[in-house]
Amino acid sequence: MTSIGFIGLGHMGGPMAANLVKAGYTVSGYDLSPQSLEAARQNGVALCSTLEEAVARSDIAITMLPAGQHVVSVWKDLLAAIAPGTLLIDCSTIDIESARQAHAMARAKDCPSLDAPVSGGTSGAAAGTLTFMVGGERDVFLRAETLLRAMGKRIIHCGDASAGQAAKICNNMILGISMVAVGEAFVLAEKLGLSHQALFDVASVSSGQCWSLTSYCPVPGPVPASPANHDYQPGFAAALMLKDLKLSQEAALACGAVTPLGHEAERLYQQFNDHGQGQTDFSAIINLLREKSTTAGL
Ligand code: NAD
Numbered sequence: 001m002t003s004i005g006f007i008g009l010g011h012m013g014g015p016m017a018a019n020l021v022k023a024g025y026t027v028s029g030y031d032l033s034p035q036s037l038e039a040a041r042q043n044g045v046a047l048c049s050t051l052e053e054a055v056a057r058s059d060i061a062i063t064m065l066p067a068g069q070h071v072v073s074v075w076k077d078l079l080a081a082i083a084p085g086t087l088l089i090d091c092s093t094i095d096i097e098s099a100r101q102a103h104a105m106a107r108a109k110d111c112p113s114l115d116a117p118v119s120g121g122t123s124g125a126a127a128g129t130l131t132f133m134v135g136g137e138r139d140v141f142l143r144a145e146t147l148l149r150a151m152g153k154r155i156i157h158c159g160d161a162s163a164g165q166a167a168k169i170c171n172n173m174i175l176g177i178s179m180v181a182v183g184e185a186f187v188l189a190e191k192l193g194l195s196h197q198a199l200f201d202v203a204s205v206s207s208g209q210c211w212s213l214t215s216y217c218p219v220p221g222p223v224p225a226s227p228a229n230h231d232y233q234p235g236f237a238a239a240l241m242l243k244d245l246k247l248s249q250e251a252a253l254a255c256g257a258v259t260p261l262g263h264e265a266e267r268l269y270q271q272f273n274d275h276g277q278g279q280t281d282f283s284a285i286i287n288l289l290r291e292k293s294t295t296a297g298l
Pocket of ligand 1: 007008009010011012013030031032033036051064065066067070074091092093094118119120121122235236237240243
C-alpha cells in the first residue's frame with residue numbers, strides 16, 4: 001500500500017488528504033495549525049508531531065501550502081528526511097521561480113518531483129473534482145496520475161518542471177480579466193437602463209460569452225448558483241484572485257511578456273482588497289466598478 005506524507009492540511013489540503021484516505025492510501029499528516037490537524041485526524045489522517053515524521057517512511061510527499069517561500073522551506077526540510085526516489089508533489093499555487101527552485105532541490109537528492117497546482121476551490125477539494133495542472137517529466141506524471149485521480153477529475157500534463165504553475169497563473173489571469181470585463185458590461189448596462197437578464201440572454205449566446213458570465217455571473221438572477229445570489233460568499237476569495245494576479249504579473253515582468261489587462265485587473269483587485277473585501281468572492285469586483293461609476297457621476 002502506497003503511503004503518503006501530506007504537509008499543509010488547510011482549507012484545500014485537509015479535504016484532499018481526506019479523499020486520499022477514502023481511496024485507501026495510508027496518509028500521515030503535518031500542519032502548524034492545531035485546528036487543521038484535528039480536522040484531518042477526524043478524516044482518518046494519522047497525525048505527526050513533526051514534518052520529518054510525516055514523510056520519513058512515505059513513498060510520496062505532498063505539500064499544499066500558502067506560498068513559494070513556505071514550499072521551498074518545507075521541501076528543504078523534508079528532502080533531508082526522505083530517501084532518494086521518494087516522489088514529491090507540490091499542489092500549492094506558487095511563483096514560477098520558487099517552483100523551479102523546489103524541482104532543482106529535489107533533483108539534487110535524486111527525488112522525482114511535480115508541480116501540480118489545482119483549480120476547483122474548496123468545494124472541488126471536498127468533492128474530489130479538482131483540476132490538476134501538472135509540470136514535470138512525463139514518466140513521473142504517469143507514476144502520480146492514479147493518486148491525483150483520487151483527488152481530482154481532470155489531470156492535465158502541461159509540460160516540464162513549473163509548467164503546471166505557468167498554466168495555473170495564465171488561466172487565472174484570464175479569469176481575473178474576464179470577471180472585470182463582465183462586471184463592467186453589467187455596470188454599463190445598468191447605467192443604460194438595460195436589464196441584467198436581457199444582457200445575459202444576449203451575451204450568453206453571442207460573442208461576449210465566457211465562463212465568468214455563464215457559470216459565475218456577477219449579478220444575482222441569471223445563474224442561480226453563482227455567489228452573487230448568496231451575498232458574494234466565496235467561492236473564490238478576492239484575496240486569492242489578487243495573489244494569483246500578482247503571480248502572473250511577477251512572471252510577466254521576469255520573462256518580458258506584455259500583459260496590460262492583467263496589470264489593470266491586479267490594480268483593481270488590489271483596491272478591492274484594500275477596501276477590506278479580501279474575503280468576499282472575487283465576482284463582487286462589480287461592486288468596486290459600481291462605486292467608481294457613481295463617484296464619477298456618470
Ligand atoms: P490555508 O491557509 O487554508 O492552508 C495552508 C495550510 O498550510 C495551513 O493550515 C497552514 O497552517 C499550513 N502551513 C503553513 N506553513 C506550514 C509549514 N511550514 N508546515 C506545515 N504546515 C504549514 O490555504 P488553502 O486555501 O488550503 O490554500 C493552499 C494553497 O492552495 C495556496 O497556495 C492557494 O493559493 C491554493 N489554492 C487555494 C484555493 C482555495 O479556494 N482556497 C483554490 C486553488 C488553489
